[in-house]
Amino acid sequence: MSDFLKPDSEGRVDGRRLRSERSRLAFVDAVLVLQEEGVLVPTAQQIADRAGVGIRSFFRHFEDMESLFKAIDDHIRDSYEALFIGGDRSGTLGGAH
Numbered sequence: 224m225s226d227f228l229k230p231d232s233e234g235r236v237d238g239r240r241l242r243s244e245r246s247r248l249a250f251v252d253a254v255l256v257l258q259e260e261g262v263l264v265p266t267a268q269q270i271a272d273r274a275g276v277g278i279r280s281f282f283r284h285f286e287d288m289e290s291l292f293k294a295i296d297d298h299i300r301d302s303y304e305a306l307f308i309g310g311d312r313s314g315t316l317g318g319a320h
Contacts, residue, residue, distance in 0.1 A: 247284050249274040250291060251298050 253273035257265040265273075267288065271281045285291040 243284070246274075246276065246280060247294060248298075249276065250281060250284060251295050254291065254295055 250270055253270045254265060257269060257273055262269065267281050268278055270291070271278045274281075285294070
C-alpha cells in the first residue's frame with residue numbers, strides 16, 4: 224500500500240487519493256489484459272477504453288507511456304516480491320519421498 228493511502232491517526236484514508244490509486248490500478252490492469260490478448264504495445268486510447276475512463280484521465284495519472292510502463296513494472300515486482308516474504312523457512316531441501 225502506498226504511504227499516502229495509509230490511514231491517519233484516526234483511521235481515515237483520503238478518499239480522493241484512494242480513488243486516484245484505484246484509477247491508476249485500473250490502467251495497469253487494462254494494459255495487462257490487453258497484453259494477454261496479444262496487444263503487446265497498446266495505445267493510450269486503447270488503455271483508457273479498456274479501463275472505462277477518458278483519455279484525459281489517463282494523462283492526469285501518467286505523463287507518458289513510459290511512466291505507465293514503470294508503474295506496471297513496480298506493480299508486478301511488488302506482487303512477486305510478496306511471494307517471498309514471510310512463510311515457514313524451517314524445512315529442509317530434501318523432498319518427502
